[in-house]
Amino acid sequence: MKQNEKSQKFTIYYDAKKSELSKHKIDAYALGSSILEMSKMIYEADRVINSTEKTIDLLVTAPVKKGSVAIEFVANFLNNGGMDVLKYIGLTAASSSIVGGSAIAVSQIIRDKKVLSIDSYSDSDEVEIKLNNETIKCDKTVAELVTNPKIRKAMSEVIAQPLINKEEPVFRIEVNNVETLRLTNENIVNIRPLNKDSFNSQESVKTLTTNVKLTQINFKSKNGWKMVYENEEKNVTIQDESFFERISHNALAFKEGDIFKVELTIEEKNTANSKRTKYIIKKVLRHRASKERKLV
Structure with a gap:
């Protein structure tokens, strides 16, 4: 591990009454699958949360714990974004601070129900996940994870599969020898894959100044423009006719990097497998530049 990297150990436990798990034994396929699917879950969550670059590496150690089967993981954080991956999934103590619960917690509520839509609001970090006869409020990052x-x-492969048909099953997580998550019986059964018929397509449009x-x-x-919005560079379309004509005739008054106050429309289209976002400047309200260079 490099000098500037941080790490976090966490251990998952499988236990069940009158089973091989209580004797520190587990089916080889189930063990391999659990490790593989844990890495898939964490790396996919990293891609969703920190899309620009990889922020986390996952390693495995094998401590011997009496009376159950334990798998110890070491997550190396390549930058601060890696910490959020474990938090939003629900693998650390920090997960308890998420309003509405972590991805593991919210998945227990959704189970295998069909997700109809996700409604977001520009002034809030919370979203509403709409099911057939139920609405769940949760953090927007958690919503991205549980609908992936x-x-x-x-x-499901990590938590539920190794404990199928076991008597009094227990799945738990410890961080630094402190239990941060415990699931038993129905809570384990409720961890299921996303309903394949969940929103085929969901669109949202929001406009803000x-x-x-x-x-x-x-x-x-009007295409081929780029802007910095929320500290990220994004492609943007200019649909303000008067502004476009004004800069076409006053090219020297415009400099790359100029700041503008605008009416911005954000169009999002989500499916179970992809997310597409389009940014459109509907109207330019103000050019923040010196008086002699102002276009608006």
Whole structure:
């Protein structure tokens, strides 16, 4: 591990009355699958949460724990984003601070019910997951994880599969010898893959007034522009006709990196396997520049 990396150990336990698990034995296939699916779940969650670069590495050690089967993992954080991966999945003590619960907690509520839609609000970090006869409020990052089919399948394989048909099954997690999660009986059974018929397509449109920095310009087209929004560079389309005409005639007054107050529309289309976001500047309200260079 490099000097600037941090790490977190966590241990998962499988136990069940009158089974090989209580004798520190587990089916070889179940053990291998559990380790593989844990890595799939964490790496897919890392991609969802920190899409720009990998932030976490996962290693396995094999401590001997009496009376159950334990698998000890070591997560090396390549930067601070890696910490969020474990937190939002529900693998650390910090998971208890998430409003509405972690991905493991919310998955127990959703079970195998069909997800109809996810409704978000521009001024809130919470979203509403709509099922047939129920609405669940949770953190928007958690919602992304629990509606991701790869993560839900891996979660089921890690938690539920090794304990199928076991008497009084127990799945638990310890971090630094402190129990952070315990699931038994129905709670384990409720961890299931995402319903394959969940939202085939879900679209949302929100419009807000905000400041953006235009970093790539295109005087010949309304497409091909880029902006910095929420500290990330994104492609954006200009649909303000009057602004487009004004800059076309006053090219020298415009500089890449100028900040504008705009009416920004964000269109999102989500499916179970992909997410597409489109940014459109509907109207430019103000050019934050010196008086002689102001376009608006």
